[in-house]
Amino acid sequence: METLVSAVAATLTTAAFIPQALHVIRVKETRAISLFMYVAFAIGVALWFVFGTMIGNWPMIISNAITLVLALAIIAMKLRYG
């Protein structure tokens, strides 16, 4: 049950960054995006990844790895589009 809840939670909080990344690619504009938010968020996600490995929770490990990549992509676009 714990694994099920965390799997669904992980899927949603990870998948959420896919439309956000695609959205920024489409509108080619990032004025409303906070760079400070995404940098702090990326570091936090990296630590959740570490925590996931500590408690051996696979949904947490995999989802945070994917979220980290998406957050870094959004940071890259923010730096490009300003």
Next chain:
Amino acid sequence: METLVSAVAATLTTAAFIPQALHVIRVKETRAISLFMYVAFAIGVALWFVFGTMIGNWPMIISNAITLVLALAIIAMKLRYG
């Protein structure tokens, strides 16, 4: 150690949404924000909150409660500014 890592991770992934919310309030513009992202994200955060209660991890419980409020505030501003 697990609690320390999750506490720092929780602080960062929660605190990240504070500059994002303030940023949107300041620029009064949300074109780069994906509504779909924040709705999916808010549901996911609510489930992480449930998972936190299941494993009795306080940093996860508290941080997800705060993140949920911030995500809902960003959704409200997206609906207002479009």
